[in-house]
Amino acid sequence: MLLLMAMQPPAPAMAHPHIFIDCKAIAVFDASGLTGFQQTWIFDEMFSAGMLMEYDTNGDQQFNAAETAKYAQEIFSILKEYNYLTVLRVDGEEIHPHQARDFRPEVRNGQLIYHFFTPCVVPFASGTHNVAISVYDPEYYADMVLLDSAVSVEAPPGVQTAKSNVSAPELTYFGCIVPVFINLRFSAP
Template sequence: MIRLLLWLSWTISASALAHPHSFIDMKTEIVSQDSRLIGLKMTWTMDEITSSDVFYDAADAKPGSVTWKKLAAQVMANVLGQHYFTEMYRDGQRIKFENLPAQYHLYRNGLKATLMFVMPLAHPPLLAGSPIIFSTYDPTYFVDMTYQGPAAITLPSTVASRCTIALATPTPNVSLQAYALSLDKPGSPGVDMALGKQFAQRVTLQCH
């Protein structure tokens, strides 16, 4: 749990590990109501090494126990502290999320820990119109947060016929990848808060 809380709060120090240090497999469901985008339901599955920290603190606690609820609250509080690690825009204007999730849950998924949460929008925009673009990433690139493909982002059946989703994955050049690796070496400048955005995937939601 210590490693997980470290990256979530960005209190990160360089180590001998390769950059990034942890990996999260993401899935997102678009949440809509009355022709408006009202939120995103995200499911983050952590890699086995990061998950082992969570399982260590949970020990033999049963799902739904006070221990698991406390762990979920700790993790969610840190995610909230970074505005869900997510940015959303339309026409260059930022669309903000509510400060609290509509729901959240931390659970065991085999050897991995999974965090599910719903991020409601503060001012839900109409789905129809110019594209809505969002990205989820760790600015330091300490954690790689990735969709495995366009199928990882889904639409509700009520809007599937009039909305499309496109996933853009950047292809950083060799020099940028080498720079990311150099941040883990002794004498490096350390944390670069602009690095993650260059590796971040971009989701475009277009509805009519």
């Protein structure tokens, strides 16, 4: 029996999450249209504790300017290679953010929280637009949850918006976990 088991090809390893992240996003508009998304990621306690142990060098449960700079350079900057784990669909065209700005880590009740802005410029010109956002890890190392209720809008008066969930079965993990895009439909005031 052991010989038969040893002769079998190895089964593919299935990923499972090591990090759990609750995500929020605010669609930010100015007078000319959508400028991007202000994102907030709230990490689980285990990941948070590890990052604090490594990067909160003075042990005050916060990140000062020097600690933030080191963390941004060594940890947050890695997300650029993965488009900040954010996928945007602008009027049906998939866009991957190649930059983020205004990164600020925070610690609240022992949990690490990222705040950052991902630009996505969509002018009001030419009528109504559909912009969908999803935040997910295609490797499923991180379990990221972005709910419809976690997406809000900061827009000038008169901007018409509507939100809806759109599942993305083409991105399904292992046939059972389906990422969701939050679709934002908007038009000029």
